Amino acid sequence: MKHVMRILDNPISKIVILLLLVIAPLFVSQNLLQLLIFWGIFIILAQSINILTGFAGQLSLGHAAFYAIGAYTSAILMMKFGLPLFITIIISMVLSAIVGFILSFPAGRVKEFYLAMMTLGFGFLVHEIIREWASVTGGVMGISGINSPKFGTLTIFGISVNLVAYYWFVLAITLVIVWLLRNFVQSYFGRSFLAVHQSELAASSIGISPRFVKQLAYTVSAAMAGLAGALYAHLMGYIGPESFEMMKSIEILVMGILGGFGTIIGPILGAAFLTFIPSQLQLFAEYQLMIYGLLLVFSFLIIPKGFAGLLGLRTDMEKGKTIQKLTKIKSKADQSIQGESPDQEQRLFNILNKKLVVDNLVKDFQGLRALDQTSLGLQPGTILGLIGPNGSGKSTLVNLISGVYPVTEGKISFGGKEITNLPSHLIAREGIIRTFQDPNNVPNMTVKENLLLGSQLLFKSNIVSCSINSKSSLLEEKQMIEKVYKVMELCNLKEYADEQVENLPYGIQRMVEVARAILAEPQLLMLDEPAAGLSEEEMDELVRMIRYVKEKGISVILIDHHIDFLVKLVDTVVVLDSGKVIYSGDVEGMQSNKQVIEAYLGVENNA
Numbered sequence: 200m201k202h203v204m205r206i207l208d209n210p211i212s213k214i215v216i217l218l219l220l221v222i223a224p225l226f227v228s229q230n231l232l233q234l235l236i237f238w239g240i241f242i243i244l245a246q247s248i249n250i251l252t253g254f255a256g257q258l259s260l261g262h263a264a265f266y267a268i269g270a271y272t273s274a275i276l277m278m279k280f281g282l283p284l285f286i287t288i289i290i291s292m293v294l295s296a297i298v299g300f301i302l303s304f305p306a307g308r309v310k311e312f313y314l315a316m317m318t319l320g321f322g323f324l325v326h327e328i329i330r331e332w333a334s335v336t337g338g339v340m341g342i343s344g345i346n347s348p349k350f351g352t353l354t355i356f357g358i359s360v361n362l363v364a365y366y367w368f369v370l371a372i373t374l375v376i377v378w379l380l381r382n383f384v385q386s387y388f389g390r391s392f393l394a395v396h397q398s399e400l401a402a403s404s405i406g407i408s409p410r411f412v413k414q415l416a417y418t419v420s421a422a423m424a425g426l427a428g429a430l431y432a433h434l435m436g437y438i439g440p441e442s443f444e445m446m447k448s449i450e451i452l453v454m455g456i457l458g459g460f461g462t463i464i465g466p467i468l469g470a471a472f473l474t475f476i477p478s479q480l481q482l483f484a485e486y487q488l489m490i491y492g493l494l495l496v497f498s499f500l501i502i503p504k505g506f507a508g509l510l511g512l513r514t515d516m517e518k519g520k521t522i523q524k525l526t527k528i529k530s531k532a533d534q535s536i537q538g539e540s541p542d543q544e545q546r547l548f549n550i551l552n553k554k555l556v557v558d559n560l561v562k563d564f565q566g567l568r569a570l571d572q573t574s575l576g577l578q579p580g581t582i583l584g585l586i587g588p589n590g591s592g593k594s595t596l597v598n599l600i601s602g603v604y605p606v607t608e609g610k611i612s613f614g615g616k617e618i619t620n621l622p623s624h625l626i627a628r629e630g631i632i633r634t635f636q637d638p639n640n641v642p643n644m645t646v647k648e649n650l651l652l653g654s655q656l657l658f659k660s661n662i663v664s665c666s667i668n669s670k671s672s673l674l675e676e677k678q679m680i681e682k683v684y685k686v687m688e689l690c691n692l693k694e695y696a697d698e699q700v701e702n703l704p705y706g707i708q709r710m711v712e713v714a715r716a717i718l719a720e721p722q723l724l725m726l727d728e729p730a731a732g733l734s735e736e737e738m739d740e741l742v743r744m745i746r747y748v749k750e751k752g753i754s755v756i757l758i759d760h761h762i763d764f765l766v767k768l769v770d771t772v773v774v775l776d777s778g779k780v781i782y783s784g785d786v787e788g789m790q791s792n793k794q795v796i797e798a799y800l801g802v803e804n805n806a
């Protein structure tokens with residue numbers, strides 16, 4: 200299926216498709232033209248759920264509510280206040296965005312089933328408001344006579360708009376939205392969405408705030424659905440509550456799922472399917488819900504990744520190709536995105552010599568004391584081995600330092616600043632980066648994209664700059680990609696750069712996670728059993744990487760059961776047993792310490 204991607208990527212095919220779309224009104228019937236306008240509106244709608252559910256992983260069963268808010272706002276503002284189309288569209292988007300932003304607060308706190316119920320409830324709520332607030336919305340009768348190209352009552356800049364002009368208007372808006380969205384998802388914003396989708400815990404560990412991502416996803420998604428609603432209201436000339444029922448929310452979901460969530464092309468295909476196929480199946484209108492149900496079952500079973508997956512169409516989550524193309528075009532005229540920052544090499548590791556101090560830490564889990572008055576200090580640029588039998592509290596300690604669990608008692612400070620109970624992403628921003636016992640990469644992102652995710656905190660471009668592919672945002676992305684290549688070289692991952700992580704062996708996945716942590720430019724790296732499941736060769740590779748990190752001045756906390764592996768690396772060790780520190784000092788001392796031998800090494804030797 201790679202040739203489909205190649206054809207779609209080819210600039211000539213893009214120009215041909217664009218030309219055909221522009222001149223379509225010359226050779227299609229009025230009916231088909233209206234369907235093409237619907238396709239454009241549905242593309243925006245499908246992309247709006249794609250950004251929320253497909254990328255950020257927040258299921259929405261009430262998406263028609265935002266569509267309705269956009270439609271009613273634009274219709275009412277134009278009919279009652281005589282505002283021009285551009286203004287009514289912008290206000291529709293802003294109002295939907297505000298509602299989306301507000302919804303993100305309760306919705307951001309729940310997951311899965313509860314999120315489905317909450318968004319479903321939101322859909323019902325808005326639908327009921329529309330039905331009952333008759334003085335404004337027309338109640339069950341809806342609003343008719345909305346300015347529309349069908350009645351010749353819609354004007355743009357004082358010029359009357361017919362269906363053909365409206366088609367071009369919707370086409371232009373759709374193209375701009377898809378272009379902006381593609382640039383957005385290929386930026387560090389888009390990568391943070393996928394990271395939160397995969398694991399909020401892992402996303403926080405590299406400095407991403409899941410709450411911010413959800414707020415942004417709801418806001419952007421709602422604004423897009425509001426835009427689609429406004430365009431719909433003026434196409435139809437009539438809106439009523441029946442157009443925004445739960446069925447519509449399901450239809451929007453079906454477009455995304457069937458087309459292929461998490462890609463840009465998928466929802467375009469899904470929207471096409473739901474625009475053109477039902478019109479061919481008018482006879483079956485009564486059975487529409489049943490057909491959608493069947494489609495969902497069918498797509499989950501046969502094409503779980505939708506049409507896009509079936510055709511092997513994937514959306515890159517980085518701007519490498521765009522940068523390459525622009526660099527080629529501009530190589531003579533303008534060198535602006537070829538620049539390289541002079542202090543790049545130094546910036547890879549900007550060491551601040553922060554000391555970690557853990558002071559009398561206690562952690563209770565419902566009656567179980569997992570950590571009991573644990574204290575330790577870690578000098579900058581040293582490696583501390585944290586060892587102890589299973590269940591002795593090693594991971595708990597790492598989880599407390601990284602803000603995953605709240606501390607029961609005690610204090611943690613880093614570089615003189617108290618970080619006790621700070622949220623995980625803020626601790627990551629202090630320079631404490633960790634890995635997990637099971638690698639926590641984003642499986643459907645490539646190695647390169649996962650590593651770029653590591654650099655997340657170093658990006659400075661704003662959302663507009665990333666969405667319009669401004670020179671500065673492309674330059675920044677280019678510099679980060681170069682940095683990623685340097686680290687891939689260091690970690691021998693270059694050959695896997697464009698492979699999706701889920702297709703790689705376990706050992707490589709572990710390396711990717713460690714490399715990603717290095718790219719976050721940590722001051723302190725905490726590796727939770729990084730050698731588990733690695734081959735001898737991979738373990739040697741890991742030793743080399745950890746030594747390199749230490750040479751650069753980064754402190755490391757290393758949890759592992761492989762004593763031989765630890766001995767090669769650590770400067771000091773702390774041994775835990777039942778949540779208590781039973782030894783703290785150098786490796787030689789540990790190996791001859793009676794308490795340690797009884798608690799841990801004895802067990803190991805006997806095993």
Ligand SMILES: Nc1ncnc2c1ncn2[C@@H]1O[C@H](COP(=O)(O)OP(=O)(O)OP(=O)(O)O)[C@@H](O)[C@H]1O
Pocket residue numbers: 564567569587588589590591592593594595596
């Ligand atoms: N979220 C939790 N809820 C309840 N108990 C927990 C939780 N996390 C850890 N524990 C308990 O705390 C104790 C310490 O667990 P922890 O995972 O820190 O041990 P560990 O030394 O990392 O073990 P391992 O080597 O097996 O990873 C164990 O008894 C564990 O069952």
